[in-house]
Amino acid sequence: MQDIVSSHTISVLVDNEPGILARVVGLFSGRGYNIESLTVAETDAKERLSRITIVTKGTPMIIEQIKAQLDRLVPVHRVRDLTVEGPHIERELALVKVKSTGEKRVEALRLADVFRAKVIDAKTDSFVFEVTGSSDKVQTFVGLMESLGVVDIGRTGIVAMSRGGEPL
């Protein structure tokens, strides 16, 4: 039972200072942990805080280690395992460039509508779609577009937040 590997979404509040991302990433590579997805941006300009969202995989013992190791970094304020600490929401944004004409072009537009993807750039032979949602949804959309002429994909990785009124 101890060896079951599962995916966890971890939110980390850190000082936005030079080298902080290298510290976090170096911790993962140095100790042989996986990073499945990682997003980071400043979220509090006044206090100079950034929020890092990491999706990682491991046995319960490894996940516990990852959290303790992150918490041990000096510029880390808070570490929360959203997967464990109650319901949460995850969102990802993708930009998908599709190059096609004729029926395929129409089909792409139709599917985009189903997925509530926005057209944010259009040429006579191409679209750039912006799609937001769970990673599953984004993945499904990208998969469907595959046969319709995808030439470029950019994904942000997951940002996540707990449900309800409590902050991180």
Add this chain to the structure above:
Amino acid sequence: MKPEESATTGADLLVKALIDEEVEVVFGYPGGAVLPIYDSLFKQNRLRHILVRHEQAAVHAAEGYARSTGKVGVVLVTSGPGATNAVTGLTDALMDSIPIVCLTGQVPTHMIGNDAFQEADTTGITRPCTKHNYLVKAVGDLARTVHEGFYVARSGRPGPVVIDLPKDVLMNKHDYVAPKMPVQHKSYRPQVKPELKKVEQAIEMIANAKRPIIYAGGGVINAGPRASKLLTQFTRLTGIPITNTLMGLGSFPASDKQFLGMLGMHGTYEANLAMYHCDVMINIGARFDDRITGKLAEFSPKSKKIHVDIDPSSINKSVRVDLPIIGDAGQVLDDMLRIWKAKQPKLDQKALKAWWAEIEKWRARDCLAYKQGKETIKPQFALERLYHHIKDKDHYITTEVGQHQMWAAQFLKFEQPNRWMTSGGLGTMGYGFPAAMGVQIAHPDALVIDVAGEASILMNIQELSTVAQYHLPVKIFVLNNHYMGMVRQWQELLHGGRYSESYSDSLPDFVKLAEAFGAVGLRTGDPSELDGVIKEMIKIKKPVIVDVLVDEKENCFPMIPSGAAHYDMLLGPEDKAAKPISEEGMVLV
């Protein structure tokens, strides 16, 4: 916060900040990027600078200073090679949780990233080998960063901190602002006070134990001498057997009957078997290192485990524990003692007596026995004689790394904390001699001995020049077996006796070497001369190298071969043939 004085240069600010941190000694080596600091040092007489001969030695010396005093050790090196040379020492300090502040020079801010002369990405290189590091980009941040650095180095689980100082920052001017003590760090606030409920639970577990054992490590030493006193009180009060890790030696008096000796790969038979068979394990300030546990799947399978550690990441890292207690070892022991005295729980004395009887049977096996003949000196004998002559003197021991280190841990007895300095986690050959210098600086009148091997000592032998310059009467006690002994031992046990590159060829004449640096050299290979030589070494008030020619083929036993369990010890040379080492064990280090 009030500006205390009109604008001063960054270098002067740095020196002021160090003095405010009550720093007395800095171990360092100058170079282009730190010239402003050296100029500031020149103009004052509060800080003493010890000029080492290699930056690695500066860090080890600071470690020796820190470990023997409980203070933060301070290092000052230049940019580029100065900083990269310090990396081994920093990693050593990180692994053994030693508080160090290492100031590194850096090229001026506008040149960073240009591959300038003697430029290295010091914060990048040292990120994984420090507890934390800083690059100071503006002189206004300098003093605050230094104070924060000292706070980080010494609080929680101690460790090394690097502060990288570009040359322009050292030359720009700013007002000095005295630190607000204690530093209130915005994110780093380690938990030192344990949860009382958990301590109560621990007491209950211990009170109900039938075969308890205390397993205490370096965390007790790091928590200050008082923690060792409390540990001793608690152990004696409860009558529970106790074992120490390599890092924990001295936290409990070795001469006490309750002490089972060191545990682990070269630990005693009784300590390891007691760990295997116990029903409640009380780990205080140790981290279930692989040298302690041996084969994890068979590590103390029948016990409930209590783990006291100040670092939450040590909990459940390799061994699952039943009751983790986060906190400073001293504070936890304080609570444990208080609660024990208040509740006066009754240990099952009959069970404890039976447990002790079993342990005494294991102890009677006398696992450290060796046969000293008339011809050659056994290394164990050399250390027993050494201990005999120093035990009543105010002494400190450092070691290099290898067989001699393990024999020192087995045969020298430590009655007090902070008397034993050895590279445990990283296993750094070349550690002991510079560490001994640091100890001697802190304790000028004490007898400081580096127990060394002939191979390790050559790794920082240049420091003979430093001890000569500062008249440090450090004693180097070389157990010379003409081999990298531990490498040779593993080659014998695991690689069919093919002694690939482990012979110490072309050794210097250690007596002449000592003399070349103004030290004294002594040599003996005769068991009957040994006492005389040791006495002479102690008498000489100068640095001494004692070249003790010992049995070349002696192996360090007991030994739990890598990958084996605690009950699977090799007890001596006659034992090894019967127990082949597993393939899994072969790949382990």
